[in-house]
Amino acid sequence: MGAAENRTEALRLIDTIDESRADALMKGAVDLHVHSGPSVMARQVDHFQAVEEAAAAGMRGILFKDHHYSVAPFLPIMERVLGHHGVAMYGGVVLNNTVGSLNPHAVDFNLKSGARLVWMPTAHSLNHIRNTHRKSRLATNVQLKKPVAVTVLDARGDLLDECKEILDSIAEFDAILSSGHLHIGEVWVLFEEARARGVKRLLVNHPMYGLHCTADDVAELVRMGALIEQSACLYVDSRFNYFTPEELREHIDAAGPAHSALGSDLGQVDNPSPVEGLKQMIRLCLALGYTDEEVKLMVQDNPARIVGLQ
Structure with missing residues (x-):
């Protein structure tokens, strides 16, 4: 089926x-994948609106993701203005060109500024750029200079030294490491070294989209201790819809609800809002036969646990 047929179903x-x-x-939900603004990419809600809409839905927390800067240093100001809503706010840093790519100094600064998550390169990863060349729907950056492609491996397939330094910082702050948009062949090396260096919180975003994961890969990532996040935008009434509902069931089952999370990955214009998209994802999962308790695990308990929200 095509995207239109997927959305209809x-x-x-x-x-x-x-x-x-x-x-x-939705009451108590934690969305670890909110694309609000300001951003060089068009966004339908800003960070303040994202918090206000999350509060109206009774959500417990959201984590802001921008491909080019970190919201983390601004969170103390946002807490002063928005803290009365009772929504926990988190930020992280994506290691794209705009922060110096695999830059230990940027990671050190952001973790010391309160960042809870470090994403490996997304839009500027070598894997992402190769996918974009093949006309995938991965995010593009037409407003910015042509990126320098980033990989975490050297010519022999070993992890780069600067990446090891970054992993040490993540372990020190007990932060979350996300695979970003790396190829699964890079993720294996990265996660194995991360575990050896004491990183305890591993996250994989949309593994079957862009990362080239199979169901067997996902099962092995779970055995390594990773939480597998499925992006609502790829399955619901979104212009990024890529998979059928049946494929959503297959993707969740590859990890199991006990090791899965649901994130909106929304905030773009001409799409559902993060709150509406996550609500659609919940209803779709229920329609596919997941129990309320299983959906609660994926939308509340598991994301809260990995971000450290007790």
């Missing part, structure tokens, strides 16, 4: 689930 299933059931599961 997703909406048909979503409409079989009463909205109030999803509303109940």
